[in-house]
Amino acid sequence: MLLVMRTVVIVTILLHCFAQRCILGQEPTCQPQPSCSECLSSPGCAWCTQLDFLKSGEANERRCDSPDSLKTRNCQNVINPQASIHAKKNSSLSNHPDNVVQLKPQNVNIKLRVGVPANLNIEFQRAEGYPIDLYYLMDLSYSMKDDLAQIKTLGQKILGKLKEITGTVRIGFGSFVDKEMLPYVSMVKSKRANPCPNRIDTCQPAFSFQNVLPLTSNDKDFTKEVSKQNISGNLDSPEAGLDAIMQAAVCEDKIKWGNVTRILVYTSDDTFHMAGDGRLAGVFQPHDGKCHLNDKGSYNGRSYDYPSVGHLSRILQDNNIQLIFAVTEEIYPAYKALSALIPQSVVGVLKTDSSNVVDLISEAYGNLSSTLVLEAEGAPKELDVSYRSICNGKPAEGEWKDKGECKGIRHEKVSFVVRLKVSECLPEPQTFRIKIQGIGEEVKVTVDTQCQCSCGEPEKSSQHCNANGTLSCGVCSCDKGYLGQHCECMQNNNMDSIQSMLTLCRQDNNSLVCSGQGSCECGKCVCHGRYSGKFCQCDDGSCERYNSMICNGKGTCNCGTCICHGNYTGSACSCPPSTENCQYNKGLCSGQGKCVCNQCQCNTGFTGSHCSSILNHCAQFKDCVECHVEGEGDCAKTCLNGEITRLDGDHELDCLYKDTISYDVELGPEGKILLKYGDLPRSIDKTTLIIGISVSLIIIIGIIIIVIYRGLLELYDMREYQNFVKAQKQTQWNEVQNPLFKGATTTVLNPLHTADE
Template sequence: MTSWLLAHGSSVPLCVLLGCVVLAVCAEASSGGTSVCWSPSITSCAECLRRGPQCAWCFKEDFLRGAEQSHRCDLSENLRRRGCDPEFMEQLETKVEVNATLSSTQVSPRDISITLRPGSEASFIVAVKQLEHYPVDLYYLVDVSASMQENLDHLKTVGVALSLRMTEYTSDLWMGFGSFVDKPVSPYINVHPSKINNPCSDYEIRCRPAHGFHHVLSMTGNMTEFTRVIKRQRISGNMDTPEGGLDAMLQAAVCQGAVGWRPEAKRLLLLMTDQPSHLALDSRLAGIVVPHDGLCHLENNIYTGSTKMDHPSLGQLSDKLLENHIYPIFAVEKQQYQWYEELVDLIPGSYLGKLGLFHAPNLIELVADAYKTLLSEVAVSVSVEDKAVSRFWVSVSPLCPDGSTAKDQRCSGVQPDQTVYFNITIGQHSCDDDGKDEDVTVMVRPVGYNESTVVRIHSKCRCNCGTMGRCHDDDQAPCRGAQHGISQEPRPDTMKDSDPSRNCRADGSNLDCSGRGVCECGRCVCEQSKLGVVFGKYCEMDDFSCLYEGEVLCGGRGVCSSGECVCVDGWTGVSCGCPTSTASCQSSNGLLCSGRGRCVCGKCVCDDPKLSGNFCERCPTCQSTQKSTCKSVNCNRSHGLSQKEAEHCKTCAPLIDNLNDVSERVSSRRLVGTFLSVCALTLLCGLVVVAVSRLLLQKRGRSSGGAVEDGGYHCTGKDLSYIPTTNEKTVTYRRDRPPDRPVEMHIQVPKMPLGDPWQC
């Protein structure tokens, strides 16, 4: 449309011309000339894909030849429309692959591989099944400071009774034991030589030395052995009120080999204390500033890192409990309940029990209730590697057995053999600063379960291809079209032509790159236009300067080259809107346009203006000139016609049929006209007869009644005295410049004498 206006500008007002050009530019922009993906600053595939998950990069060697690199980045549908096949596109590729070879009884699947790019996301389902009568490992971690003396005595009878009580939930209960006090350094303990080995020397009681954590008994199913070990335990002592319970909990969780946690068992870690615990950074009081490394530091079952590393943070402790599939249970006295109540909210899968006294029955019911509650709540924790936690996001949506969707990412009231489904979505924000591909591991851990799902994310931040270099791009060899079966042209830098610009000129042209680009390294780099894209080997092609057909350049059936549409096979015309096939012009007799015309753009154009019809089969005015010719041959004969006569009859048949149709229509019209004429003449004659008859009757009536005197007519029944003899009227008038007073005239108009004839 724009090119047509420019060609006919002399007959079009300038304002209309400029308006149409603006509309054409706007239409091109709205139809995909620009998109959220395209930007003139984009010069590589990686930059393109960072624009969003919908963007794609075309690395086809001859795609839009000569166009700027930025035009290789666009929506995938726009690239396909411009001739880039899907196999030449680098685009968002999200894959989710499940490794079904790993068996599982509680959590499935066990292993998932995901491929992500920045801006993309992937979803998968993790199923968690609650089993019945599962093996249970219970580890007692007891505060043995002096204030716990009475509570420690109550533990001596708890082993056998607890084993009997837990038979309701499991037939395989193993128990272990460990103790803690606090870090054995000042100011937590008294470092006087007489107090180090016996903190209770002032009370003449033999106590154990203070310790951060002492692993006493590994997991065992022998309840007699458990009771024997408990009976041998003695208390210790320290200076300050808080204890080192969280520090000891971390060691009991991570030292799996020493503690003897069974891989197939539910793991319960029971902390018994009557005081709050130290938190991270508290160790600075003792000059300890090294953060805890989260590892096991046991030598001869004694925690050796207690005097070297700080207390663990709540986040670190929570991660280690989840990582090792451990349910923490806090058994505390009423005075410390509020402090631990705020603590357990920060540790997933934990349970808090309030005890007035640490008697055996109370402890047994606490453990049984905690186990039952913890098993009925199913939740998952998703953790990303620290190095990549800022570049990924995670969303968890559980579907509970009752069909509800929990808001707090956990399901309660889950019964044995029921399954909870977690819909987990992982998305990638960005790549690392160096832009390299990386592999990231994400752990999906059902809280308290000894099985988990490993999600391996392959983050693609680089493209298989890269920038399409113009002079030296050996490093981009994987991007070039030759690997996909496209023959490459000789490289410009290896050509021996003395004039490198010669390769940028079309045959017969003296302009480099058709005047719409610059020649670099023997190749045309086309200019950027606000109207659209300029491309081609010599920048001779574009997507805006040709005529549009159905709002699509060249009707979508050709390419625009040098301002003209070059149509694909089967189409022709200035806008590729005309099919070259003549099948639509063949008449019923098999001839093209009945043998009397040409097929132009799929329609018949008759040779004679007298002809009409879709196939030039009609000629109402041809009767006088061709009727005799067509009737010269007796086409009604069934035999004896020569080949020439048969062809003649075949040509004349439509005309004779048409003439017969016309004759029949003319005869019908004449018959109707004659009938209407007779009706009109009859009606007219009737009216004349009626008029003459009336005149004769009036004349006869006047003769019988006497002549009318003077032809006058007298009014009767009226008193004629009221009729005035004259009509008087006074008229006052003024001149344009009247005198001192106006002039009055008196006029008398005589009336008709009474004796004159009067018509009422």
Template sequence: MWTPGTWMWRAAVCCVLLETLAHTARGLNMCMSGSATSCEECLLIHPSCAWCAQEDFGRGRTLTSRCDFSQNLQKRGCAARFIEYPTSSISILQNRPLSSKGSGSTQYDVVQIMPQKISLSLRPGDQTWFGLQVRQVEDYPVDLYYLMDLSLSMKDDLDTIRNLGTKLAQEMGKLTSNFRLGFGSFVDKNMSPFSYTAPKYQENPCNGYKLFPNCVPTFGFRHILSLTDKVDRFNEEVQKQMVSRNRDAPEGGFDAILQAAVCKDEIGWRKEAYHLLVFATDDVPHLALDGRLGGLVQPHDGMCHLNDKNEYSASTKMDYPSLALLGEKLAENNIFLIFAVTKRLYVIYKNFTALIPGTTVEILDQDSKNVIQLIITAYNNIRSKVELTVWDHPEDISLSFTATCQDGKPLPGLRKCADLKIGDTVSFNVSVEARSCPPRGTDQSFTIKPVGFKDRLEVAVDYQCDCGCSQIAQTNSSICSSIGTYNCGTCQCEPGYLGARCECQEGEASSMHLSACREAEGKQICSGRGECSCNQCLCYESEFGKIYGSFCECDDFSCARHKGILCSGHGECHCGECKCHAGYIGDNCNCSTETSSCISDDGQMCSGRGNCVCGRCQCTEPGAFGDTCEKCPTCPDACGTKRECIECRLFNSGRLADNQTCQRLCKDEIITMETLKTDDPGAVLCLYKTDNDCVMKFTYSEHVSGLSILAALKEPECGGGPDALMVLLAVVGSILLVGVVLLAVWKLVITIHDRREFARFQSARSRARYEMASNPLYKQPVSTHFVETDFNMYGKSYNGGVH
């Protein structure tokens, strides 16, 4: 069973407390910033605000706000009994346990919702929770009213259901031991243009219709059989029925549904039963405003209009009902409407179910053969879900639902559970919040009801908008100089009087006298941070700190901050200016004057590579870093500085040879190795010449950890000087050798060239053919050439040559 001590209620309380703490942590005290002048105004600012009604609270030059968080008021000296801090609460007035099974007796009061009555006391803005449970009990009584379209197109359906009562009672008997059945029919309004109105059709609308020549006169709605457990009566009445005929396609079914819903006594609906209304048709219904086609301008009044013949007497007087009116009346009388329609109409009636709560739609065969199975299926669907509705919901109250269905998982935002079994219990948590206060003396209430259930939860609402201290207000109180009303710790002065105790008259606080509360002409009265009372400023109290001064011009919280800390925590704020403690300077006192932290190990300020600013070194040498700029691998003097450490640490020599000095200044790690590796990109190679003309090599590198590492050779590289004579002889000899080689190469090239030319001459001479004593180079001046010619003479061709 749900009680106010469940986790949901506790979560709501925790949310309010956490919100209060969050606002306090951020310095956003909405209670004090609201400038409430009365207890009632304070309570409306925020649900976490409280009011102190103690008389002597906050006396002095400061206007102490009586509106604040409750814990703050107590810290500032307000006794707990004077604090007005109402909270929302819940009282359960009626909480009978849920029933487990229904009964066939109408006197048995079955309970399907728990609790049944509660009272809420709501403070505006304060959210609270309550819970309820709903159970579909087993063997609950069922009333089923079968409402059938008896237009001509339904004749074959009428033949099918003539024995419906017996079969339906047998099937429903498997679900409930207390079942009653009723019957009604409808056609349409007996007026033009909805029906045939000519005299020859008055008694028989089927007159002249060859297929079905005999029909009963057109009627709107006719109640035929009240709900009864004698199912044979149902069969007898159905046997007597005949179809009728209307003129247009739509029927007057909505007129019939409304009458079946509101005529409770005539239909015989039981209070302790499920009410099922089966609406069987093969066409669409007329809707509101269709009646204007026949001149019906009066809207439906939602009342029962059955005459002594159990027929709808207002069929030709009022328009068709609207969907909203149908939904309201069905819900008001706890009726589940089942649309049994043919397949082509399914989509149309499915859209109606979205507008009418508690309505389902099933597909009916053309001759209604499946009507029994349809009803059983619809009944099981109805019993498999629970959906909550809210009646008479006040506009200033906000409701939100969280459903917990059979799987036990909370579903925020839902007020419906489906896929239930008969006997299952589901729970709903309801969040309630009042957004404002109604006029005094207004009683508010609302009802939460599962769709189709007669059970409901009635909720009475009371508002926490008044303060208890207001009930003992004192008129003409001596506290208020006998010219005002003392109410909740403050004075409400009579017209013409001012001041915290009504001690001043308005003339004393005229514009001429208000200048005494201005720092200068054009300035705000009391700097906009106080009130001028009797020619002096009473400063407001601020959640940020103290406001003071003759004109409230000073405070202790408007100074410069560093990293969110006022005056960096190293000074005091006086009238908007930081007064720094010894050893600190700057607008926000964040700069330390201490320089000891900037002295490096060698006694220099920032190792000579930077300046000491606010107690920290700012390195100016490129590549220098470290707390005292002591690290700088790329600085020109880096190798020279580290050389001294190599000398004193490895060879106990140099300027730092003193052991204590060497240990103090040379803290780097030194690694010695046989061969020095110079491929480290972060290492700087250093070398120097020792006193005995040897070369010492080492590398200097800085690691990410900040550790400096020196890698040095174990011993300097030493060697003898070269012999100058030998060097000279070697150079001269090398030059001579190169000259001789070049001459030999030149001589070889010339010799090869001459031999090739002589061989070419010898070859030319051996090929020459000439007479002895003749010049082989001589050529004859005459040369002979042969020219061939071809000409035609007397038809003959001749060839000849010319020499």
């Protein structure tokens, strides 16, 4: 299963890559042609019919050039037909039920010049309440058993939901399984009769496609016919979905599609077979894109291979059918890749029992109808069609695209600008159509090219041709035996006469006849292509180019040299007459340069984009200051006739002269040199100043050191004293008596009292 899905995604991506084509191009450059009709068939060319327009010796190709170049060369009669657009039918947009018009114009005739684009404006507005035909196409393989039970009861709900959008709705029903062949369907008799995977269920035999109910507005018929349906089965996972879509699209009469909005709802829970898979059953015949339903509305699919995605996409577009894929989440990526290759198709995720199919259809239809895609079908290969879209009132802008597209549109009017550009002349008028995807209306466009000259009737025996030729579109077609720009020379086959004429067409004896760039007629050179001059020695295409144009498109090339017009200058006429970039508040190039090619070329000694800066001004004007200070030399010359001012007092300016004078230089209006100078302030004895400063610094530093030392010493003494006091307070003195010590006892006897004892 996963392998099949991966294969489908890869194949669809490859198909998408091959389907994309880029058209790269650029505006055409005129390639000169010898006749008027051939000239108009060449992109970007016009033809000059003015008599005597060509110089002597110039070929008729010189009459064929771009319109601007012919105008520059003073041609007064230029044939340069312009594109024209004529609307044959241009009915106004209308919502009336009997005359619905959604696309305008309806029929257009356009005449184009080769290489010259023309724009066609197209308007579209979706009609409100436009009828809808919805055909429900269902996979009846065994895995869709639960879904069929739901669908049998949804007819009225689907019609009711769509009637919220429009009052006229029809609904039909079809089903599919797979081709009635091996290896898709079992050919064992019992399995063919009942392909259910178990014996309990009863299934109907497999089939490719069955148109069960053509489109009807009766929901009861839908319910009745769908209720009769029974599930079926097949062997492999992919189904014959593309086969069924093809038959539902091309069998317009049997499905009963109306000229209304056509919607085909496709429901499945598995992938699909596509072109090439039929070879597994021995079917090699590609699908022919035709209806093959029998009288019972069945298609067995045995004769043709499965249709390709590209073929199916084209059939759906041709039949204006919008496709809604309602598939389960597991196979959503495969159908998303398929939808990318089918215009006007969307994919929605279906629940496993299809219970959300009504809301899914409503939402998908809203997404389809809100996106408008305008494209051309059947346009000739010579015609390039590109688009710009004007959506939601926003102006058309950006690059031209290969389709016109607007999103988020309901019933508002939108516009498209269609650019048509033909690359070569069409042999006859070609008709193609421009249409909105999924809408039956279209713009029929008939395009033709203007490649024929309208110069009037040719003038035979014209006096301009010396009565020896026919004049048409300014060119003489000489009668037999005559040559020359004006048929003035009779052709002579005498060898001596021929040699004499050839001699007249050489610059010298060693050069080629007409420098190898022309032919000698009657002793005069008729130059080929862009060459000119008496001997075709001048290449009028060899001039210098600018902006990819010879002489910048602002001059003519004359013998390799540009002759500029409109005050343009330069070797390639690349210098405009404007002096805008040279203007400055001090004058043109500050008065010190000249404006060349709108750029300043500065005088010697000046620089800058406006020559407003003086190079090395101190050195450049030192001699000027010396001249004024010393009074020697030609001061006007050295000072460039500048205005010199001596300042009073002392001044310090940018530049110095002999350490006593300072000066400065600047530019004034119109580049006038303004120099001012003055005396420098008195100088001081630098030696004394240096010694004084040095001694002062030494003394100051010494004092600072002493103060710091004294301060640190005081801090140390203070800290020591505090420590002493703290220790003193912490000391305790206790009196303790020594037990071993006994005090002495002294007895003194008074001798006077001895007797008394």
